[in-house]
Amino acid sequence: xxxxKQPSEAAIWLGLADNTFTRQKTVKFxxxxxxxxxxxxxxxxxxxxxxxxxxxxxxxxxxxxxxPTIGSTFDRIGLLVTEGFRNVSLWEHIGISxxxxxxxxxxxxxxxxPLGFAMGLSSTARGFFDPIVEFMRPIPPLALIPLxxxxxxxDETAKIFLLFLAxxxxxxxxxxxxxxxxxxxxxxxxxxxxxxxxxxxRHVILPNxxxxxxxxLRTSMGVCWGTVVAAELVAADxxxxxxxxxxxxxxxxxxxxxxxIIIGVIGYAIEIFMRFLERWLIPWKGKG
Amino acid sequence: MTGIAIDxxxxxxxxxxxxxxxxxxxxxxxxxxxELVSVLGPSGCxxxxxxxxxxxxxxxxxxxxRLNHHTVTGPGSERGMxxxxxxxxxxxTVEQNVAFGPNMAGKxxxxxxxxxxxxxxxxxxxxxxxxxxxxxxxxxxQRVALARCLANDPDVILMDEPLGALDALTREKMQGLxxxxxxxxxxxxxxxxxSVEEALFLGEKLIVMAPRPGRIERVxxxxxxxxxxxxxxxxxxxxxxxxxxxxxxLSMIWEMEEEIMGQATG
Numbered sequence: 001x002x003x004x005k006q007p008s009e010a011a012i013w014l015g016l017a018d019n020t021f022t023r024q025k026t027v028k029f030x031x032x033x034x035x036x037x038x039x040x041x042x043x044x045x046x047x048x049x050x051x052x053x054x055x056x057x058x059x060x061x062x063x064x065x066x067x068p069t070i071g072s073t074f075d076r077i078g079l080l081v082t083e084g085f086r087n088v089s090l091w092e093h094i095g096i097s098x099x100x101x102x103x104x105x106x107x108x109x110x111x112x113x114p115l116g117f118a119m120g121l122s123s124t125a126r127g128f129f130d131p132i133v134e135f136m137r138p139i140p141p142l143a144l145i146p147l148x149x150x151x152x153x154x155d156e157t158a159k160i161f162l163l164f165l166a167x168x169x170x171x172x173x174x175x176x177x178x179x180x181x182x183x184x185x186x187x188x189x190x191x192x193x194x195x196x197x198x199x200x201x202r203h204v205i206l207p208n209x210x211x212x213x214x215x216x217l218r219t220s221m222g223v224c225w226g227t228v229v230a231a232e233l234v235a236a237d238x239x240x241x242x243x244x245x246x247x248x249x250x251x252x253x254x255x256x257x258x259x260x261i262i263i264g265v266i267g268y269a270i271e272i273f274m275r276f277l278e279r280w281l282i283p284w285k286g287k288g
Numbered sequence: 289m290t291g292i293a294i295d296x297x298x299x300x301x302x303x304x305x306x307x308x309x310x311x312x313x314x315x316x317x318x319x320x321x322x323e324l325v326s327v328l329g330p331s332g333c334x335x336x337x338x339x340x341x342x343x344x345x346x347x348x349x350x351x352x353x354r355l356n357h358h359t360v361t362g363p364g365s366e367r368g369m370x371x372x373x374x375x376x377x378x379x380x381t382v383e384q385n386v387a388f389g390p391n392m393a394g395k396x397x398x399x400x401x402x403x404x405x406x407x408x409x410x411x412x413x414x415x416x417x418x419x420x421x422x423x424x425x426x427x428x429x430q431r432v433a434l435a436r437c438l439a440n441d442p443d444v445i446l447m448d449e450p451l452g453a454l455d456a457l458t459r460e461k462m463q464g465l466x467x468x469x470x471x472x473x474x475x476x477x478x479x480x481x482x483s484v485e486e487a488l489f490l491g492e493k494l495i496v497m498a499p500r501p502g503r504i505e506r507v508x509x510x511x512x513x514x515x516x517x518x519x520x521x522x523x524x525x526x527x528x529x530x531x532x533x534x535x536x537x538l539s540m541i542w543e544m545e546e547e548i549m550g551q552a553t554g
Contacts (some may be wrong), residue, residue: 189371
């Protein structure tokens with residue numbers, strides 16, 4: 001039997017040829033491990049979209065009102081970076097949004113984690129808080145904005161309180177489920193090794209719940225980032241969401257598009273950062 | 289007498305929907321200090337329930353368990369446990385797992401460190417102290433579980449199918465380790481197992497339990513555990529005496545299983 005021609009490294013990297021592992025398989029349809037990255041097509045679609053944008057800008061196919069030209073977008077980015085937007089620098093707009101998210105998540109965790117632990121460990125605490133948590137859980141944070149404006153006005157407290165609520169229930173539920181997921185043989189082993197209740201809480205239940213608490217933190221970060229932008233659209237004079245809203249009022253479509261791109265990039269960066277933290281801090285996740 | 293006295297213990301579980309399960313019915317058993325007792329029986333015979341009562345995780349419906357004349361009312365560090373698997377703390381390293389008991393008791397660090405190193409040597413894991421436990425194979429994890437239990441220097445070791453999840457070869461090797469640790473430390477050991485061969489090979493005394501209600505069917509006094517240190521395990525397990533006992537007990541358990549099936553269908 002003659003050897004088949006080996007595909008090049010480049011073709012494998014681009015996902016155009018089977019690698020040595022998938023080449024051995026006789027059936028590939030239905031086998032998820034035989035589906036490769038298809039990088040070639042990813043590159044194709046990104047380049048294609050950029051090319052389309054360049055082309056439409058050159059030929060003036062779309063009115064600037066609907067979609068900015070590539071040239072004016074880059075000009076605007078330069079302007080935003082050097083002069084800011086409405087007397088506030090771009091970094092300040094981004095910074096204030098990120099600051100609000102982190103504050104909300106931190107406050108939510110500080111209250112939510114002990115609350116979730118109490119609910120997972122005590123019948124009294126579970127009975128007491130369960131109706132509130134289960135009632136609040138399905139309510140989208142945005143629906144609370146009108147009430148929060150009535151209570152706190154539109155200053156910084158209002159926004160951080162909204163984000164606190166958004167993360168509070170996620171963190172509570174994550175901590176509660178982390179506590180309930182502890183395997184009884186681990187708890188029994190700790191008792192047989194002479195541990196007290198407090199030691200079991202500190203040395204068994206807490207570390208056991210950390211992976212789920214961290215998943216809760218990641219989800220909260222994502223939800224709060226979405227919520228902060230939306231909240232700023234409604235009522236704020238700083239922040240990336242308010243920048244988009246004000247720019248819309250001045251028909252600055254390019255600023256709107258840039259704002260959207262920034263929101264996407266930062267949301268993605270938060271997710272990557274949290275995954276990195278998770279791998280670093282909780283390497284035992286899923287290994288129990 | 290020192291040792292464990294299981295005195296007319298009955299356990300009735302009340303089911304959430306009403307109805308009762310008689311897991312144990314009037315079980316009595318005396319275990320002398322330093323004895324290795326293996327407990328065998330078909331599923332549902334209450335052997336794990338019995339172990340959990342001795343460990344202090346369950347309170348019997350009637351009767352009591354005494355350890356050195358003291359009635360057992362809850363778990364305690366004088367009764368160490370080794371579980372089937374998944375009872376190690378995966379957020380700790382091998383050393384930290386073994387040191388868990390002494391650390392909880394606030395023993396001096398240097399003393400604990402020395403003890404841990406000695407125990408890791410004994411179970412053949414001296415090079416693995418720094419590793420996280422999830423990087424170890426199943427057999428190595430059970431070695432850690434044994435060392436963790438011994439680090440507390442308990443009077444009694446309760447083993448709930450400690451080798452049940454291991455492959456046949458690793459299991460055989462681990463049986464040798466259990467035997468060796470028992471001889472070296474002189475601990476009283478209760479070993480729950482599904483394997484007739486393991487129960488025969490390790491137990492000085494073998495308790496065969498029967499289900500519905502859970503009770504002791506027969507008690508064997510066995511010579512094999514004492515031979516285990518001088519002869520090779522394969523030689524013992526292939527001996528005529530061993531094979532005869534194995535077949536006898538196997539057919540006894542088979543009959544019990546058949547009976548359960550009969551009750552279920554009939």
